Amino acid sequence: MTRRVLQRNKGKLITSTLLMTIMLTTGIFTLLMFKNWLHNQQQRLKEQHFAKEQIKRRFNQTQKDAVHTVHRLVPVLAAVLSRDADLDAIVHTLKEQKSKKKIAENQLEGSSGSISQDSMSGDSQQVPSKAELWQQLKQESLVHLMVIVYTMCMLLLLTRLKLNILARRQYLGSAIKLAVENESERSQTMNRWASNAWSYAVGLITGKQSSPDSKVNLETDNSKQSSPTEDRAAVVACINEEAFLSLSWWLLNRGWPLAQPLIEKHVRLQFGHLSPRDRLSITDFETLLSHAIHDINAELLAPGPQSPLLQCFLPDSPAAQRLVLEEALDDRTALRILFEDDSVLRQLLRETTACLQSTATLIVLESLVNESFHYIMQQTEQKVSKNARKGPQNGPPEAYPVALYAISVKEVCSDVLRHNATDDYNNEFLQRLDAVPELDDLSASVYSNFGF
Numbered sequence: 001m002t003r004r005v006l007q008r009n010k011g012k013l014i015t016s017t018l019l020m021t022i023m024l025t026t027g028i029f030t031l032l033m034f035k036n037w038l039h040n041q042q043q044r045l046k047e048q049h050f051a052k053e054q055i056k057r058r059f060n061q062t063q064k065d066a067v068h069t070v071h072r073l074v075p076v077l078a079a080v081l082s083r084d085a086d087l088d089a090i091v092h093t094l095k096e097q098k099s100k101k102k103i104a105e106n107q108l109e110g111s112s113g114s115i116s117q118d119s120m121s122g123d124s125q126q127v128p129s130k131a132e133l134w135q136q137l138k139q140e141s142l143v144h145l146m147v148i149v150y151t152m153c154m155l156l157l158l159t160r161l162k163l164n165i166l167a168r169r170q171y172l173g174s175a176i177k178l179a180v181e182n183e184s185e186r187s188q189t190m191n192r193w194a195s196n197a198w199s200y201a202v203g204l205i206t207g208k209q210s211s212p213d214s215k216v217n218l219e220t221d222n223s224k225q226s227s228p229t230e231d232r233a234a235v236v237a238c239i240n241e242e243a244f245l246s247l248s249w250w251l252l253n254r255g256w257p258l259a260q261p262l263i264e265k266h267v268r269l270q271f272g273h274l275s276p277r278d279r280l281s282i283t284d285f286e287t288l289l290s291h292a293i294h295d296i297n298a299e300l301l302a303p304g305p306q307s308p309l310l311q312c313f314l315p316d317s318p319a320a321q322r323l324v325l326e327e328a329l330d331d332r333t334a335l336r337i338l339f340e341d342d343s344v345l346r347q348l349l350r351e352t353t354a355c356l357q358s359t360a361t362l363i364v365l366e367s368l369v370n371e372s373f374h375y376i377m378q379q380t381e382q383k384v385s386k387n388a389r390k391g392p393q394n395g396p397p398e399a400y401p402v403a404l405y406a407i408s409v410k411e412v413c414s415d416v417l418r419h420n421a422t423d424d425y426n427n428e429f430l431q432r433l434d435a436v437p438e439l440d441d442l443s444a445s446v447y448s449n450f451g452f
Contacts, residue, residue, distance in 0.1 A: 070156050074418075074430070078417040078419065081148065084144075084257075087140060087141055094134070097133070142409055143264050147260055149369060152429070154312060154313060157364060164447040165348060247325075247349075249324050250313075255313060259300055262300060269295070314349065325338065368438075375428075376412055379412045384408045
């Protein structure tokens with residue numbers, strides 16, 4: 001009876017069994033696919049979070065590298081600027097004249113004084129007078145301070161732009177390479193899954209099990225090996241990036257002198273009529289210096305491709321660029337490779353030029369100069385009060401001789417160019433510039449704007 005029922009419903013049982021098997025298999029497969037999709041989504045979220053954190057860490061590290069680089073260049077800048085304006089030599093000459101005058105006065109008291117007067121008149125024909133030396137110290141100390149301010153601001157800005165452009169380029173290249181590797185890995189995973197499934201099915205039929213994993217792993221290892229062409233391209237790109245960074249030599253040696261005549265003109269217009277004996281209050285000195293900086297900015301920061309500012313930052317001709325590269329790069333092999341293929345360097349220079357000509361960069365540079373003005377006024381006021389015979393008192397502002405301002409400005413110049421090889425954070429002026437918010441905003445814009 002049971003056998004008869006089974007035989008009668010054999011087709012239905014087989015069909016039901018197949019349907020149940022298919023449904024169970026489909027359910028298991030769907031569950032596995034859902035778990036795999038959920039795992040991939042979680043993994044993708046983790047990767048996105050990690051990528052964001054990595055971008056943030058790289059950005060912060062890039063800004064630290066920029067100020068560290070500028071700090072290392074401070075002694076180079078100090079040595080270059082000291083050759084143009086040796087304020088210590090002027091002060092030394094003033095001290096010598098003062099000591100000679102005392103000696104001459106002592107000799108006059110002990111003798112008729114005719115010989116001493118002749119020697120004094122002879123010396124006065126060879127050496128500038130005391131008034132001329134003080135006038136020279138006043139002019140050169142103010143010009144020297146303004147040159148330091150503008151050069152330091154431009155150097156920090158240029159270094160920030162360069163390092164952020166390079167960091168963006170390196171990150172973008174790494175992201176593209178990682179995306180290609182991930183896509184290749186996913187494709188290889190699917191191929192490996194299909195190959196393993198087919199091998200398993202064939203093994204069930206033939207009774208032989210193959211191991212396709214070794215073949216896939218071998219193909220994967222071979223695909224990860226870089227070709228000689230890729231190695232060559234990496235070397236060329238590295239040399240081009242090194243050359244790009246070395247172009248800061250231009251600003252340190254040839255760029256800042258282009259702005260010096262403009263600075264000298266406006267310093268002379270504001271302070272040239274003052275004699276060393278004239279007296280100025282801190283407020284009056286601040287007003288004159290503010291007017292000088294305003295007039296310098298009006299000419300130096302003028303927008304447009306013909307702006308003198310761009311010539312201060314970068315070489316203005318291919319010949320000048322070649323000169324800089326030959327001076328900055330010692331490796332002749334690297335120079336030969338660079339002159340054969342400088343496409344990366346030209347691309348980086350185009351990006352940098354576009355940044356330097358933008359209105360945002362001019363605003364940031366002006367903000368840096370304004371912050372420098374506030375800093376040097378604070379330092380000058382402290383130095384003047386300290387060097388004066390008696391400090392300022394309550395009531396009307398204290399007036400000081402212009403000669404005292406000249407000495408104080410010279411001391412401020414030394415403080416601004418202070419450098420300690422073991423401590424990157426001992427230069428207060430550089431720290432103040434690095435903390436300007438507009439500079440961070442511009443750096444973030446350059447770092448994140450992949451279509452700049």
